[in-house]
Amino acid sequence: MRYGFKAAAERQSENARKMLSLGRLDPIDPWLYCKALGIVVLSFDELPLAEHHRDRLLSVDPESWSGLTLKEGERHFVVVNPAHSLGRQANTLVHEVSHVQLGHVAGRVDISDSGLMLLSDYPDDQEQEADWLAGAILIPRDALLLHRRQGWSETQIAEHFGTSVPLTQWRLRMTGVDTQLRRSSRSR
Secondary structure (H helix, E strand, C coil): CCCCHHHHHHHHHHHHHHHCCCCCCCCCCHHHHHHHHCCEEECHHHCCCCHHHHHHHHHHCHHHCCEEEEEECCEEEEEECCCCCHHHHHHHHHHHHHHHHCCCCCCEEEECCCCCEEEECCCHHHHHHHHHHHHHHHCCHHHHHHHHHCCCCHHHHHHHHCCCHHHHHHHHHHHCHHHHHHHHHHCC
């Protein structure tokens, strides 16, 4: 990851909350965030797919995809997998939006019959940046630190921010919040 990227992501998280008139530690609604950015969130039902494709994507193999970004002209559209939990959908949505905000270029671009670009297969470094930025926007490090000091569990934090427990666990591990708290408690 680029030098300074993690700190910049935390600042971007603060800016996202300011844009939505939220406090810097408040939960963010990913769907409102997209609307404020001018990114359209499409319902899966709006996609013109044959029934057998819909069934495959939602019932037979729902773990084969989480979300996708479409681009038409200068407009971006995001679709998330409705078979996933709302917490996971939130993470997927902000992850896809992070690619757009960071100006990432997909390694593969497919064009639909109607002319929509489907962006996918980003390089690993870009996936890591999108993961980090999405995590910071959804669960800011300062909020993690505050809530862990207050004794909140991973589940309580996930529920408060409308995310998944795995995302909360990842943020705790990657930001080092629990390690920081353990060290500070030993030094007392």
